[in-house]
Amino acid sequence: MAGDAEATRRRLLDAAAREFAEYGIAGARVDRIATAAKSNKAQIYHYFGNKDGLFEAVMSELARDTLREAPIDATNLPDYAGRLFDRFVRDPVKERLAKWYRLEGEGYAAVEVVVASTRDKLAAIAKAQADGLLTTRFTAVELLTMVVHLSALWSSMAPEMAAHATGIPEARRRQVVVDAVGALLRD
Structure with missing residues (x-):
């Protein structure tokens, strides 16, 4: 019955x-x-402990999927931003989860996979900076913050701005993200 349990958990x-x-x-x-x-609520408590545990499991899975599908290359942050853009365009549910995590996550336990992946990304950027491969005009934290937020630029627009952007094709939106990150890196 392990398959049934895994199917229920999934x-x-x-x-x-x-x-x-x-x-x-x-x-x-x-x-x-x-x-x-x-299913039933008892199964949620059995597998995840409580709602916070369930949220942590969902966010951990999101982080692992993102790491697999869009691994960071600190020497090519424009491409990384483009891959993040692609990921969220392909799966708007995951993009919305990331937004809610940013909006509400502070009051919840840190999701260890997210914490660890952020630490690793910052270390990769800092190393690329130390090796002279990336600008030092911004700190590693500043760079990663801008790259991540620029990758979600189009999905984060206010409704009145989004109304004016409806005719911009996806390929152009992606290129704007990639170009904007590239511009950040020029000294």
């Missing part, structure tokens, strides 16, 4: 990702997640 994670993306951490409801997963 359905719970998928339903939770959609719920957290729609309502945020605070607004998500365990009963809706259980119903959407064709």
Whole structure:
């Protein structure tokens, strides 16, 4: 029955990702997640402990997937920003999860995979700077912050600005992200 247990766990994670993306951490409801997963609340508590544990599992999976699909190359941050852009365009649920994490995550336990990957990215950028491969005009923290936020530029627009950008094709949006990061790196 291990397959059944894993299938249940998978359905719970998928339903939770959609719920957290729609309502945020605070607004998500365990009963809706259980119903959407064709399971029950007891299974959520069994596998994840509580709603915070479920959120941590969802965010850990998101971070691992992002690391696999868009690994950082500190010597080519424009390409990295483009790959992050691609990732979030392909899966808007994951992009919304990342937004909710930024909005509400401070009051929750840090997701260790996210903490570790951020630490590793900062170390890679700092090393590239020390090796003379990246500008030192910005600190590693400043650079990574700008790269990550620029990669989500188009999905973070205010509605009144988004209304004016509807005709910009995806390829052009991606190129703007890549070019903007490239401009940051020029001394």
